[in-house]
Amino acid sequence: MHYDTLTVAVAGHVATVTLNRPDVRNAFNETMIAELTAAFDALSTRDDVRAVVLAANGKAFCAGADLNWMKKMAGYSDDENRADAMRLARMLSAVYRCTKPVVARVHGDAYAGGMGLVCAADVVVAADSAHFCLSEARLGLMPATIAPYVIRALGEQASRRYFVTAEAFDCATAERLGLVSERVSADQLDATVQRIADALCANSPNAVRECKRLVQDVAGRTIDAALIEDTANRIANIRASDEGREGVGSFLDKRTPSWRA
Known part of the structure; x- marks a missing residue:
């Protein structure tokens, strides 16, 4: 453009x-x-x-x-x-x-x-x-x-x-x-x-995107049951994501994750 x-x-x-x-x-x-x-x-x-x-x-x-x-x-x-x-x-x-x-x-x-x-x-x-x-x-x-x-x-x-x-x-x-x-x-x-x-750029693109959104969504909120549940859901979802599985797997296998390969 x-x-x-x-x-x-x-x-x-x-x-x-x-x-x-x-x-x-x-x-x-x-x-x-x-x-x-x-x-x-x-x-x-x-x-x-x-x-x-x-x-x-x-x-x-x-x-x-x-x-x-x-x-x-x-x-x-x-x-x-x-x-x-x-x-x-x-x-x-x-x-x-x-x-x-x-x-x-x-x-x-x-x-x-x-x-x-x-x-x-x-x-x-x-x-x-x-x-x-x-x-x-x-x-x-x-x-x-x-x-x-x-x-x-x-x-x-x-x-x-x-x-x-x-x-x-x-x-x-x-x-x-x-x-x-x-x-x-x-x-x-x-x-x-x-x-x-x-x-x-060395970090998981999906994790970086979700971390940025996490700060924006959580900043200033009251730490109540809704926020606690929200943050638990977020970590559960990202653990199950493709990049989450790849990141943990590459760490345990002592290899370079796919986004840095």
């Missing part, structure tokens, strides 16, 4: 989706939102892809909304505004719900909607020079569509601060808050992302 605002490449079992509007610091517009949704929906269905890296060209990861797009939104009707917001929400969901684990490779600035992309990823590797900001309140707006992902990633208390202050914060702070999984020097960014992608 041809993209105007992205590049998508697959090497081995790793797909790399790269934001490619460097002249506007990879800011969102309608086209990028539609293309990101389509790209992640497509990658979710590819059996040859086991991990997705979300990267960006240029000096910034993503500066949020494109100014020209924002000018256009100013003249939208209520229905048009709601439809536009739903497209952005659908895009973030496509990243978050992607059946493959998503590794965000972050450099430069990740602001506003760019923060939403980062928070929708499963693993975040960031250059120590990266900066983050939920800047919406400065413009009289709020980070509503990205909130479900940001609050999960930052935690409630940090979100209460940064939603209302719109302060920028550095990579060390992002790591301390749990948003950034690994903080590395810029020259180690690609090697670290590759190491994590290799680790993901």
